[in-house]
Structures are given as C-alpha cells and as structure tokens.
Amino acid sequence: MVAGWLGITQAQLSRVENGPQLVHLDRLSHWATLLRIPEAQLWFSLPLSRPGMQTRQFAAEFTSDERPGTTDPAVMPTTLEATPDEGGGTTDRRRFTTLAALAGLAGNGLLDTLTKADREIDSIGMEHIRLAGSLVERFRQADAALGADELCDVAMRIHTRLSAWAASSHYGRGFGDALQSGLADLANQVAWLAVDANRRQHARPYLNDAITRARIADDPHEEVRALACLSLLTREDHPAESLHCAEAGLRASRGWATARLRTLLRLRTAHAYAHLNDIGGFNREMTKARHEFDHGPHEDDLPFLQFVTTQELTGIQGLSHLALGKPARAAESFRAISSRPSAGHRRNHIYYTVRLAEAELRCGDTHSAAHTGLRTLPEVKALNSGRTMRHLAQVKSHLGRERSAPAREFVDAYRTAFQR
Structure with a gap:
C-alpha cells in the first residue's frame, strides 16, 4: 500500500527501508588483513583470527572436484594444475590471482554465513540479502579487472547454494520480494561471467532464472538487465531474437530508465541490426545511443552500468562494423x-x-x-x-x-x- 502511495514497487520500497550496505568497515577490515596489520594496532576488531585461512577454505570448497549432489555441468568446479614458481615450490598463479580478487569475501563474515548455509536454517533475514548483494559487487569488480574464467565456477556454486538455501528456509511474505530480487541480481552476474568465460551454453539458464525471480518480485530493473544480457548472448547466432530482447528491455524500462540504461539497450539493438545486415537500423540506433549517452550519468544508474563508457560505445560500433563487413571502419574504432x-x-x-x-x-x-x-x-x-x-x-x-x-x-x- 505504501509503495502504491509512492508510485514505486514493493522491492524498491524494501531497499529504501533497509538502507544501503554498510561497506566502509568491511573495506578497512579487508585492507588490514591483506596488509597483515596487527589487530592491537587497529581501533576495530578483525573478523579473522588467521588472515587468509577462511579464503583458502572457501576456495577449496567451491573449486574442489566434489560435485554436490548434481551432475549439472553448470555447477562443475574448476580444475587447475599447479605450475612451478620461480622462487621454488609450486604456485598456481591463476588461482592466486582469483583468490586475491575474492579476498574481500573474507572481510565481513561472508564466508561464515556461507558455511552456515550448509546446515539447515529455519529463517532468513536481511543479512542474507546483503550477503548476495556483496557477492555480486565483489564479482563485478574482480571481473572488470581480471576477467571471468576463474570466477565463473565459484559464482555458479554460490548461486546454487544460496538458491537451495532460500528454497528450504522460512521467511515472511513481504520479505520474499527483496530475497527474489537479490537472487535475480546474483543470477544475472553469474550469466555474464559465463559469457566472458566463453561458456555461453551455461548462461541462458541463469538469465531465465533471473527473469523468473524478477517477475516474482515485481523488479523490472533485474528483468531488464537479464533481457540486455540475453540480447548480448544471442546476437551472433540468433540476431532476430537479440533484437526482440533489446526492444523488450526498452519497453519494460519505459518511464524509469536512466540515460545510461537506454544507451546500453540502444547499443544492443544497433548491434543486432548489424548482424541482420540492416545498415539503416544500425545507424538509427547508434545515433540514438550516442544521444542518450550525451545526457551523462545519473545517481539512479544501476551498478552494472558502470561499463557503459565512451570505450564501450566505440567498441560496439567497431564490432557492428565487423558484422557489416566493414573491417577498415571497425579497425578505426x-x-x-x-x-x-x-x-x-x-x-x-x-x-x-x-x-x-x-x-x-x-x-x-x-x-x-x-x-x-x-x-x-x-x-x-x-x-x-x-x-x-x-x-x-x-x-x-x-x-x-x-x-x-x-x-x-x-x-x-x-x-x-x-x-x-
């Protein structure tokens, strides 16, 4: 009823009521742990008694060879071979890079919460929603810097665990919208990681899951994000479907989309038209994308839109010229x-x-x-x-x-x- 008075959805009101995530102390704890600053010299308590221990346990669990009750390839673990280190011993360089990116998971009790998820939990609360949101942000930051290969399996396993956890837990009806939105956000991030890891066949089930949860929660933001990713996923093999998904995103976001979101969706339609060899459609949509981009960022921009920069605008233009058979113009971009x-x-x-x-x-x-x-x-x-x-x-x-x-x-x- 209150959401109706304000003209927003229940999920949006729930996010306003619960406030933003408290991240600053988490960052201080994370940095102090990485720098091995003695706890006695800090004005706050560190969540870990042995820095790095829980991160190693976490990695061993989520990248081990065990298959937790499923043969679904989407949740199969990563297997990496150790390679000789220049200084002696063996060091898996790629895993080390990944763990460095994921070290933030150990900074604010996230690993403790995930460990508890193994056991039966009678109720679920807002701290678990914040858990999902923290995971998504950490994956997004690591992916932008490092790529998705070593993150993908870990993210898939976390999604599987939290989804099963939520399905077997008890929570109030009003709280369910926020929970479904959080899991939709996580599913969208996992889908993108699968795309960048060149495991495209695994991405679509997560996008379907995101759309379903977004519909349940009446959360158009996550639904439109999933449609944008689905347009990206299908543009080479099924460009007509890619175009339909981008256009559906534009319709679903009409009235609330920021300029950056409209830019992304216009870029998706432009690229789809290029794969359909429709030069007129491509030029029209690229012009609209540039016009939207010129409006600049907005405080209501969704977090995942951070990659929509001048670089991305130029990059999609180049990829579209490649699809249109104009490699010289693509090379310029x-x-x-x-x-x-x-x-x-x-x-x-x-x-x-x-x-x-x-x-x-x-x-x-x-x-x-x-x-x-x-x-x-x-x-x-x-x-x-x-x-x-x-x-x-x-x-x-x-x-x-x-x-x-x-x-x-x-x-x-x-x-x-x-x-x-």
Missing part, C-alpha cells in the same frame, strides 16, 4: 580504444585490442595484425577471459598460414605463452 585505455575496465580494453588484430586481418594487413597481437599477448596471458582468448586464438590460426616474419614471430610467441 578499435584503434581509438587501444590508444586511450579506460580506467577500471582493463578486461574490455584488452578484448577490443584483440578485436583490432582481427579487423586488421580482415583488411588483409597481416603485418599490423601480427604486431597488434604480439603487443597484447602478455596482457591476454595475464587475463582470465575465455572470450578474449578465443578471439586471440582465431588471430593465431589465421596468421599461422602466413610466412611473413611478423606473423611467424607472433605465432611462436603465442605457442610459447600458452604451451601446456
């Missing part, structure tokens, strides 16, 4: 990105640089493609993005048929970097 890195979105910058090499190849400029590939090779190796790696492998496959010195240099460097 990708070069603009490569020369002006976007702070905070390292993974996307590397991805578009790899696509620059692909565009140069399509222009017949194998020398430039080889030099671009060689330049970005160390960055791709340090990244955990299966999607980016797939495109670099395609560049290597094409250059492998060339006899020029730059092409051979890139192919040899690629094989050295990724030999097993």
Whole structure:
C-alpha cells in the first residue's frame, strides 16, 4: 500500500527501508588483513583470527572436484594444475590471482554465513540479502579487472547454494520480494561471467532464472538487465531474437530508465541490426545511443552500468562494423580504444585490442595484425577471459598460414605463452 502511495514497487520500497550496505568497515577490515596489520594496532576488531585461512577454505570448497549432489555441468568446479614458481615450490598463479580478487569475501563474515548455509536454517533475514548483494559487487569488480574464467565456477556454486538455501528456509511474505530480487541480481552476474568465460551454453539458464525471480518480485530493473544480457548472448547466432530482447528491455524500462540504461539497450539493438545486415537500423540506433549517452550519468544508474563508457560505445560500433563487413571502419574504432585505455575496465580494453588484430586481418594487413597481437599477448596471458582468448586464438590460426616474419614471430610467441 505504501509503495502504491509512492508510485514505486514493493522491492524498491524494501531497499529504501533497509538502507544501503554498510561497506566502509568491511573495506578497512579487508585492507588490514591483506596488509597483515596487527589487530592491537587497529581501533576495530578483525573478523579473522588467521588472515587468509577462511579464503583458502572457501576456495577449496567451491573449486574442489566434489560435485554436490548434481551432475549439472553448470555447477562443475574448476580444475587447475599447479605450475612451478620461480622462487621454488609450486604456485598456481591463476588461482592466486582469483583468490586475491575474492579476498574481500573474507572481510565481513561472508564466508561464515556461507558455511552456515550448509546446515539447515529455519529463517532468513536481511543479512542474507546483503550477503548476495556483496557477492555480486565483489564479482563485478574482480571481473572488470581480471576477467571471468576463474570466477565463473565459484559464482555458479554460490548461486546454487544460496538458491537451495532460500528454497528450504522460512521467511515472511513481504520479505520474499527483496530475497527474489537479490537472487535475480546474483543470477544475472553469474550469466555474464559465463559469457566472458566463453561458456555461453551455461548462461541462458541463469538469465531465465533471473527473469523468473524478477517477475516474482515485481523488479523490472533485474528483468531488464537479464533481457540486455540475453540480447548480448544471442546476437551472433540468433540476431532476430537479440533484437526482440533489446526492444523488450526498452519497453519494460519505459518511464524509469536512466540515460545510461537506454544507451546500453540502444547499443544492443544497433548491434543486432548489424548482424541482420540492416545498415539503416544500425545507424538509427547508434545515433540514438550516442544521444542518450550525451545526457551523462545519473545517481539512479544501476551498478552494472558502470561499463557503459565512451570505450564501450566505440567498441560496439567497431564490432557492428565487423558484422557489416566493414573491417577498415571497425579497425578505426578499435584503434581509438587501444590508444586511450579506460580506467577500471582493463578486461574490455584488452578484448577490443584483440578485436583490432582481427579487423586488421580482415583488411588483409597481416603485418599490423601480427604486431597488434604480439603487443597484447602478455596482457591476454595475464587475463582470465575465455572470450578474449578465443578471439586471440582465431588471430593465431589465421596468421599461422602466413610466412611473413611478423606473423611467424607472433605465432611462436603465442605457442610459447600458452604451451601446456
């Protein structure tokens, strides 16, 4: 009734009532733990008696070879081999990078709560909603910097656990909307991680789950986010469906969408039109996307829209030109990105640089493609993005048929970097 008076949904009112997450002390605890500052020198208590212990236990549990009562490939764990460390002993570099990104999970009792989820819980409260929200934000930050490969399985297992936990718990009817919204947010994030990890076949079930939960909670924000991701997922193989999803997102967000959200949805429609070889539709939607982007950010922008920057606008333009068979124009867009890195979105910058090499190849400029590939090779190796790696492998496959010195240099460097 109160939500009706205010003209907002129950889920929105619930978020207002419960207030923003308390994150500042969590950050201080996390930083103090990473820097190994003695607790006696702090004005607050650290949540861990042995720094790093719970993080290691968490990783072992969520990346172990056990399959918790399911053979669903979407929740299969990551298996990584240890590699020799230069200083002696064995260190799994990729897992270390991932754990560093996920270390924030140990900073505010999240791991304790997840551990308790193994046991039967009679009731569920707002602290569990905050848990889901904290997980999503941590995954989003780590993914933007590092890529999704090593995060994907962990996120899938957490989604499986929290969903089962919520299904077996008891909670009030009014609280259910906030719970479903939180799980929809988590499902959307897991779907994106699957896309970037080049595990696209696993993404769609999570998007379907997000849409279902968003409908139950009457949360149009998460529903539109899922539709935007579904448009991204289907644009290459099913561009007509991609277009329908983006248009559905525009309809569902009419009246409340911010300029940044409209920008994203217009970019999705533009890219879908490009894959449909509809130049007029592409140009029309790109013009609308630029017009919306020029309105600037807004305080009501959803957190996941942080990647909608000038870099992304230029990148989608380049990808669309590739789809339209205009590699020279695509290369112009990708070069603009490569020369002006976007702070905070390292993974996307590397991805578009790899696509620059692909565009140069399509222009017949194998020398430039080889030099671009060689330049970005160390960055791709340090990244955990299966999607980016797939495109670099395609560049290597094409250059492998060339006899020029730059092409051979890139192919040899690629094989050295990724030999097993």
